[in-house]
Structures are given as C-alpha cells and as structure tokens.
Amino acid sequence: MLGYLARRLAASVLILLGVSVVTFGLTYIIPADPVAMIAGRNSTPAVREQIRHQLGLDRPLPERYANYLGRLVQGDLGRSYARKSDVGPLIASRLPPTLLLMLAAIVAELLIGLPAGIYAASRRGRLGDKIAMTLSFASVSTPHFVLGLTLLYLFAYLLSWLPLGGYGSFSHLILPALTLGLAGGGWYSRMMRSSMIEVLRNDYIRTARAKGMPEWRVILKHGLRNAFLPIIAMIGLDVGIFMSGVVVVENVFGWPGIGQLMWQAIQSLDIPIIMGVTTVAACFIVLGNLIADMIAPLIDPRIRLR
Amino acid sequence: MNRLLISAAVLAMAIATPAAFAAAPKQGGAATITFNNDLTTLDPQVGYDWQNWSVIKSIFDGLMDYKPGTTELEPDLAESYTVSDDGLAYTFKLRDGVKFHNGRAMTSADVKYSFDRAVNPATQSPGGGYFGMIAGYDEVAGGKATSLSGIETPDDKTVVFKLSRPDATFLHLMAINFGYIVPKEEVEKAGADWGKKPVGTGAFKFVEWTPGQNIKLERNKDYFRPGVPYLDNVTFEFGQDPTVAVLRLKKGEVDIVGDGLPPAQFTEVMADPANKDLIAVGDQLHTGYVTMNVTQPPFDNLKVRQAVNMAINKDRIVRLINNRAVPATQALPPAMPGYNTANKGYAYDPEGAKKLLAEAGVGEISTELYAMNVDPNPRIAQSIQQDLAAVGINAEIRSLAQAEVISAGGAGKAPMIWSGGMAWIADFPDPANFYYGILGCSGAVEGGWNWSKYCNKELDARAGNADAMVKDDQLAERIEQWKAVFDDVLKDAPWAPVFNEQRFTYHSARLGGDPALFTDPIHIPVNYDYIFAKDAQ
Numbered sequence: 001m002l003g004y005l006a007r008r009l010a011a012s013v014l015i016l017l018g019v020s021v022v023t024f025g026l027t028y029i030i031p032a033d034p035v036a037m038i039a040g041r042n043s044t045p046a047v048r049e050q051i052r053h054q055l056g057l058d059r060p061l062p063e064r065y066a067n068y069l070g071r072l073v074q075g076d077l078g079r080s081y082a083r084k085s086d087v088g089p090l091i092a093s094r095l096p097p098t099l100l101l102m103l104a105a106i107v108a109e110l111l112i113g114l115p116a117g118i119y120a121a122s123r124r125g126r127l128g129d130k131i132a133m134t135l136s137f138a139s140v141s142t143p144h145f146v147l148g149l150t151l152l153y154l155f156a157y158l159l160s161w162l163p164l165g166g167y168g169s170f171s172h173l174i175l176p177a178l179t180l181g182l183a184g185g186g187w188y189s190r191m192m193r194s195s196m197i198e199v200l201r202n203d204y205i206r207t208a209r210a211k212g213m214p215e216w217r218v219i220l221k222h223g224l225r226n227a228f229l230p231i232i233a234m235i236g237l238d239v240g241i242f243m244s245g246v247v248v249v250e251n252v253f254g255w256p257g258i259g260q261l262m263w264q265a266i267q268s269l270d271i272p273i274i275m276g277v278t279t280v281a282a283c284f285i286v287l288g289n290l291i292a293d294m295i296a297p298l299i300d301p302r303i304r305l306r
Numbered sequence: 307m308n309r310l311l312i313s314a315a316v317l318a319m320a321i322a323t324p325a326a327f328a329a330a331p332k333q334g335g336a337a338t339i340t341f342n343n344d345l346t347t348l349d350p351q352v353g354y355d356w357q358n359w360s361v362i363k364s365i366f367d368g369l370m371d372y373k374p375g376t377t378e379l380e381p382d383l384a385e386s387y388t389v390s391d392d393g394l395a396y397t398f399k400l401r402d403g404v405k406f407h408n409g410r411a412m413t414s415a416d417v418k419y420s421f422d423r424a425v426n427p428a429t430q431s432p433g434g435g436y437f438g439m440i441a442g443y444d445e446v447a448g449g450k451a452t453s454l455s456g457i458e459t460p461d462d463k464t465v466v467f468k469l470s471r472p473d474a475t476f477l478h479l480m481a482i483n484f485g486y487i488v489p490k491e492e493v494e495k496a497g498a499d500w501g502k503k504p505v506g507t508g509a510f511k512f513v514e515w516t517p518g519q520n521i522k523l524e525r526n527k528d529y530f531r532p533g534v535p536y537l538d539n540v541t542f543e544f545g546q547d548p549t550v551a552v553l554r555l556k557k558g559e560v561d562i563v564g565d566g567l568p569p570a571q572f573t574e575v576m577a578d579p580a581n582k583d584l585i586a587v588g589d590q591l592h593t594g595y596v597t598m599n600v601t602q603p604p605f606d607n608l609k610v611r612q613a614v615n616m617a618i619n620k621d622r623i624v625r626l627i628n629n630r631a632v633p634a635t636q637a638l639p640p641a642m643p644g645y646n647t648a649n650k651g652y653a654y655d656p657e658g659a660k661k662l663l664a665e666a667g668v669g670e671i672s673t674e675l676y677a678m679n680v681d682p683n684p685r686i687a688q689s690i691q692q693d694l695a696a697v698g699i700n701a702e703i704r705s706l707a708q709a710e711v712i713s714a715g716g717a718g719k720a721p722m723i724w725s726g727g728m729a730w731i732a733d734f735p736d737p738a739n740f741y742y743g744i745l746g747c748s749g750a751v752e753g754g755w756n757w758s759k760y761c762n763k764e765l766d767a768r769a770g771n772a773d774a775m776v777k778d779d780q781l782a783e784r785i786e787q788w789k790a791v792f793d794d795v796l797k798d799a800p801w802a803p804v805f806n807e808q809r810f811t812y813h814s815a816r817l818g819g820d821p822a823l824f825t826d827p828i829h830i831p832v833n834y835d836y837i838f839a840k841d842a843q
Contacts, residue, residue, distance in 0.1 A: 030709075030710070031710050031713055031714070032707070032709035032710045032712065032713040033709075033713045033716070033753065034709075035753070036712060036713060036716050036753050037709060037712070038430055038432060039430075039432060039435075040354060040431075040432025040433055040434075040435065041432075041743045041744070041749070041754075041755035042432075042433065042435035042436050042742075042743050043432070043434070043435045044435055044438070044447070044748075045751055045752070045753065046447065046448060047427060047434065047435060047447055048753055050427040050447070050448075050449055051427060051430055054427065054428070054430070079498070080346075082346040082347070083346045083347050083501060084347060084349065084352060084430065084498065084501055085347075085498045085499060085501060085502065086498060090517070093517050094517065094518060097518070149547075149549065149550075152550060152553075153553070156553075157553045157557070160557075164550055164553055164554045164557070164559065165545070165546060165547070165550050165554075166519075166543070166545075167518075167519055167545075168519075250545070251342075251545070251547065252547055252550070253545075254519075254543075254544065254545030254546050254547070254550070255518075255545065256344075256516070256517060256518025256519045256544070256545055257518070260344070260518055260545055261344075261518065264343050264344060264346075266707075267343070267707075267708065268346070268355075268709075269707075269709040
C-alpha cells in the first residue's frame with residue numbers, strides 16, 4: 001500500500017510537470033502580446049521594451065520556462081499583470097468558495113443521481129425507467145449557464161425562495177450546487193443504473209432473493225455496495241469536470257471562486273493568473289484521482305493496491 | 307383648465323420646486339452598484355478599465371477635474387493655476403485643507419511623487435505615456451532617472467510643471483486618473499497590495515474589499531468640498547451577471563446595473579413604462595469604426611477605402627443593436643469638442659461605391675475583417691460583411707478574443723478591423739485624444755493602436771501646431787484647426803466610422819440626481835459623488 005502510494009505520487013509529480021510544460025507552451029502560442037495590454041494604447045515602443053524586460057519576456061523561451069519552474073517549486077506563482085499583486089495569495093483567497101461549491105455539488109449529484117439510477121435499474125424497461133433516463137438525458141445535455149439562469153429565474157426571481165446569486169450563506173449555495181448537481185446527477189444516474197443492472201445479474205443476488213429477502217434489501221445491501229465501485233472512480237474524475245464547470249457556474253451565480261478569477265484573467269490576458277489557476281486545478285484533479293483510488297479498497301476488499 | 311388639472315399642476319410644482327431650488331440634496335443613504343467583473347486594482351496610476359475608472363475617481367483627486375456631468379475643466383486639488391507666455395510652465399497653487407484619508411495634509415511633494423510614480427516604468431502604468439510633455443520624461447521613462455526634472459515644488463502649496471513642448475491637452479492630463487495624487491507613505495507601506503488598499507483625498511473613503519464579492523466605500527467627512535458627496539455609503543457588488551443584476555434591481559436589491567443593460571433585455575426594460583424615469587440616456591465619447599490597413603493592397607487605394615465608407619449601411623447596424631447608438635459621420639463623436647456638424651461624412655450609396663471600385667480597377671477583392679468575439683460584435687461584422695459583398699468585396703470574418711484582435715492590429719496583420727468592444731472611448735474630452743494614438747504616426751508602429759497604419763506627416767504637423775495653442779484666447783482657433791484635421795482625415799478615409807454609442811444607465815427609484823450624472827462623460831459609468839438617496843431627503 002505504501003509502495004503503491006509512493007509510486008502514484010511520483011507519477012503525479014511527472015503529470016504535474018507535464019501540465020506545467022503544456023500551460024507554459026499554450027500561453028506562448030496565444031497570438032497576443034500581454035505587453036501591449038499592460039503598457040496601454042499611449043505607450044511608446046521604448047516603454048513597451050522596458051516592461052517586456054521587467055516581465056522577463058525578452059529572454060529565450062527555455063530560460064523563461066526554467067525561471068517559471070524554479071519559482072513554481074518554491075510555491076511562487078508569479079505576479080498578476082493586471083492586478084500587480086501575487087498570484088498565490090490571490091488564488092488561495094478564492095479557493096475556499098470553489099471547494100465548498102464542489103463539495104456541495106458532489107453531494108447534490110450523488111443525492112440526485114444514485115437514487116434515480118437505483119430506481120431506474122429496479123424498474124428496468126418500465127415507464128419509470130424511461131422517464132428517469134429521459135430526464136437524466138435532458139439534464140446532461142443542458143448547458144450549465146442555461147440551467148443556472150433558468151433556476152435563478154424560477155426560484156430566486158419569480159418565487160423569491162432563494163437569493164439572486166451571491167455568496168455567504170447556505171441559501172446562496174443551493175442553486176449553484178443544484179446546477180452542477182443536476183448535470184452531474186444525470187451522469188451518475190446512468191452510471192448507477194447500468195452498474196446496478198450488471199450487479200443484479202449475479203448469482204449472489206439470486207441467492208439473496210431466493211432466501212426470501214425483501215427486494216429493497218437485496219438492492220440496498222447486496223446490490224448497492226457492489227454497484228458503487230465505478231462511482232467512486234467517477235467522483236475522482238469529476239473533480240476535473242467540476243473545475244471546468246465552476247468557471248461557468250461561478251460566473252452565472254456571482255460565486256467568488258477561482259472559476260470567476262480565471263474567467264476575468266482570460267479576458268484581460270493575465271497570463272500569470274491563467275497559469276496559476278491551471279496549475280492549482282491540475283493539482284486538485286491529480287489529488288482527486290489519487291484519493292478515489294485509495295478509497296476503492298476500503299469499499300471493496302477484493303481490490304488490493306500493489 | 308379643470309380643477310383636477312390645476313391641482314395636478316400645483317402638486318407637480320410643489321414636488322418640482324424643492325428639487326429645482328434647494329441648495330443641495332441632504333447627505334445620507336446608500337447605493338449598491340453591480341458589476342460582472344471584480345475590479346482589478348484601485349491604484350490610480352494603473353487602473354484602466356471601465357469598472358475601476360470611476361471608483362478611482364471617487365477615492366482620489368487630481369489637480370484638475372470636470373464640472374459634474376459635463377466635459378468642462380475646473381481646478382480641483384489646485385485652487386488656481388497660471389500658464390507662462392510660452393506655454394512651457396504651469397504653476398499650480400494647491401488648495402488649503404486637503405487631507406488624505408489617513409489624516410495627513412496633502413502637499414506639493416505628493417504631487418511630484420505621484421507623477422514620478424506614473425512615469426516610472428517600474429509602476430507599469432498604462433497611462434504613463436500621457437505625460438511625455440513634462441521635462442525629464444524621457445529620462446524617467448527610459449529608466450535613467452526616477453524623478454521628473456520638470457516638476458518643481460518651491461513650497462508646500464506650489465507646484466511648477468516645466469514642459470518640453472507646449473501642449474494644449476496638459477490641463478486635461480492633470481484631470482486624468484493616472485495623474486491622481488497618492489500618499490507616498492501608504493503606497494510604500496502597502497507594497498504589492500497598494501492597489502487593494504487605496505488611500506486618497508477623494509469624496510469617498512475606501513473601507514474594505516472582499517475579493518470577488520464587493521468593495522465598500524464610505525463618505526469622506528473631511529472632503530474639501532463641503533456638503534459633498536451626498537451618499538453615506540457606496541457598495542460595489544461583483545460577479546453579477548447583468549441579466550441577473552437587472553432582475554435584482556427590479557426587486558429593489560440593487561440600485562445601478564454598472565455594466566449597462568444587456569442586449570437581450572434592452573427592449574423589454576425600455577418598453578416598461580415603470581422604468582421611464584429610471585433610465586438615463588447620454589452621449590458617450592465613443593466611435594465604433596472599421597479600420598483599413600492603408601499600407602497594403604487593396605486598401606492602399608483611396609478609392610477602395612472611400613467605397614467601403616459608402617458601402618456600409620450604418621442605419622441598419624444601429625437598428626441591429628436596438629438603436630443604442632447614432633450613425634457616425636466622422637471620427638470624432640458628437641459630444642467631443644471639434645465635432646463638425648457641417649460634415650455629413652460618406653452617405654450610404656452602394657451604387658456609388660461600385661462605381662468607385664470600378665474606377666479603382668483593383669478587380670475582385672478578397673480580404674479579412676477582424677472582430678472581437680463577444681456579442682454584438684460578430685453580428686455587426688456580419689452586417690458589414692453583407693454590405694461589402696453587395697458591392698463586390700469579399701470579406702472573411704475573423705472573430706477572435708479581444709487581446710488577439712489588438713495584437714493583430716498592432717502588428718499590422720489585419721486588413722480590416724471592426725473596433726467594437728475595443729473601441730476608443732476617450733480618456734479625456736479633447737480631439738487630440740482621438741488623434742495621436744489611433745490616427746497619428748506615433749500610433750502607426752509595431753504594437754501601436756493605429757490599426758490603419760495611417761501616417762500623414764502633414765496632418766501630424768498641423769495637429770502639433772494646434773496643440774501648441776495653449777492660450778485661453780486661442781481656444782476657439784485651436785478647435786477649428788482640429789476640426790480641419792479631422793475633416794482631412796475623413797477625406798483620406800483610413801477608417802469607416804460606423805456609429806457613436808449612447809449610454810443607457812438603469813437605476814433604482816431610490817436614487818436621485820441629474821440624468822447627466824448617471825451618464826457622466828468623464829465618470830464612466832456614473833458620477834457617484836453627486837447622486838443622492840431620495841430616502842434621505
């Protein structure tokens with residue numbers, strides 16, 4: 001187990017190194033010059049050169065990457081072009097809202113997706129199954145911003161049950177978490193349904209039924225535990241999906257997380273923030289997958305980590 | 307007139323009188339303004355986007371300012387000023403009793419420090435280049451000195467600016483954000499966080515900034531103008547999609563939609579009679595235009611450029627954006643001094659355009675039209691594309707992110723650019739601000755903002771002559787000269803001016819003030835210092 005963990009951690013470092021190369025390369029490929037944005041439309045070529053020099057953009061690419069990586073391993077994510085303040089603390093101040101939203105969204109999608117999937121599996125081929133799967137298809141296909149604005153209009157504007165966006169209390173959390181949760185829940189219900197159908201074919205299920213166990217116990221006690229395994233891996237992958245989802249959802253709901261920070265940085269070509277958020281998000285994705293892999297044997301003792 | 311009408315008239319007078327004749331609104335109350343984006347910085351020497359522009363104006367002051375809601379200059383932190391006969395020295399007497407929000411009195415040393423800071427490349431100010439006429443600019447901008455030799459402080463209350471060339475725009479530059487006065491000790495104490503902890507002399511004092519959520523300001527009780535500002539508290543809320551912000555305003559949760567009315571809701575909000583008095587409409591110092599790169603075929607041919615001007619159906623484009631603009635006749639917007647009402651520009655005439663193209667003899671034209679990829683700009687570009695196709699010009703649309711379009715323009719790679727979304731909103735209300743960077747030779751360099759790469763040395767010389775007229779009695783003559791410069795620019799047609807945007811500010815019934823304050827041409831979008839709360843009256 002420890003050996004496995006060490007190997008996985010080493011692999012994670014390699015992955016993150018790869019991420020740093022790709023993000024650095026991408027910002028280099030963008031056909032836009034941050035210096036022109038920083039120096040403004042009245043600047044002289046001499047001033048633009050000065051600023052280019054200050055930012056180290058006049059040095060060769062490998063040297064720039066080495067400098068970037070050198071600072072990165074010391075935890076220094078650089079300085080924002082537009083805000084002129086350090087990127088690290090900027091991201092740190094935006095992380096708690098994003099993590100809270102992600103956590104709530106995972107809870108929401110499991111609460112929506114798992115029961116729907118179990119229900120559909122138990123009614124396989126019947127009307128209830130068809131309705132549940134049609135709804136899940138609709139929720140998966142709806143873009144986040146459409147779903148978010150629709151929920152806002154219904155529950156916050158027309159019904160006034162919840163606040164119209166913002167951050168601060170549990171009631172602010174409900175709609176953005178629900179938006180992410182409905183879309184994710186759609187996936188989970190489909191995963192859960194097929195996983196459960198698979199499990200319900202097994203001999204031990206037939207045995208359980210044969211000994212007269214009520215159907216709900218068969219499904220919840222024997223079925224669920226076994227069907228849950230693929231879901232765990234999915235939650236790990238989900239962290240990555242959420243990292244992209246939060247950019248849109250945070251902007252619709254005015255949620256002050258890193259998605260919002262990222263969105264504004266892209267608009268103003270604030271490369272240090274773009275790279276910083278990408279790096280931090282990559283860390284979370286790697287971490288999410290690692291944790292999912294670690295949890296799997298706790299749920300299914302048949303899995304051994306070697 | 308029946309009795310009902312009379313009593314209604316009396317009632318109307320009774321309501322109107324206090325507002326019209328009262329000395330000033332009472333202080334008190336609060337306002338909440340929404341923006342989609344969090345502010346980047348409140349550092350006056352650095353902030354250069356339209357969300358932070360007027361927030362900075364409320365926290366800081368410059369030597370000069372404009373009368374609220376107008377483009378008329380007046381002394382602000384300066385009490386008075388004198389100009390030497392050769393126009394090369396400006397002497398400002400500072401006002402008594404001006405204190406920074408930390409309680410310290412403002413002196414001439416602060417003025418010098420602030421301008422040194424704006425020009426010093428270490429500050430990375432996007433506006434430092436504006437102060438190029440101050441003696442010693444080149445040394446500081448070039449990194450060889452940190453102090454402008456052209457600024458002298460004979461005593462605490464006197465500042466003398468020595469210029470290397472006479473420049474009629476100088477007083478405007480004393481009113482621009484980049485020249486606002488900051489206290490050295492606070493800038494140094496805050497270090498990299500200075501943009502998040504601003505301390506100024508302005509009408510409002512900074513209270514707190516919760517990143518991504520809000521900024522809170524409170525009334526500066528020591529503000530040097532007695533009785534101003536009227537509001538006790540101003541809060542800016544961020545992350546508010548304008549579509550959601552409109553809903554919140556309707557529910558009475560917020561007071562001003564800072565980003566303006568979103569296109570999708572514009573017609574609905576405007577049509578609602580309840581909003582009649584809640585939407586302020588004003589001119590804005592803005593022109594939307596199509597640039598044509600005059601250094602490359604086919605646009606090196608004057609006739610082709612004129613044909614493009616005649617081919618574009620501006621009225622249709624204005625309708626396309628729900629009449630939120632007026633068709634443009636020339637480069638300058640109507641609210642700008644130097645706008646020539648007699649110049650009607652190029653009329654829409656596709657037949658005439660075809661004839662000109664035939665005369666030009668350039669054959670089939672295939673070109674590219676760059677546009678920013680945010681609504682409504684792609685739609686506008688498509689409309690222009692259709693108009694051009696109708697006269698035989700095939701323009702392929704390149705719809706890109708803002709920074710990419712700016713880069714392509716600066717590099718001279720874009721044959722045509724629709725300027726929407728990146729367009730020139732004047733930094734100060736003077737025709738010069740619409741010339742040098744975007745139409746003059748100095749902007750027609752690699753990385754410059756003159757995307758037409760139009761460089762007419764003769765016009766540059768005439769512009770320089772106009773700006774050398776710094777005397778008060780030369781004011782009218784100077785504007786006439788600028789008018790002539792812009793008329794000649796239009797004849798050369800490096801641009802096709804399309805429309806001048808108007809501003810529509812939607813605010814709650816709680817807030818009062820002249821509509822001009824809600825569409826202030828300088829304090830964009832709103833002049834927070836002079837609007838008031840009706841519930842405090």
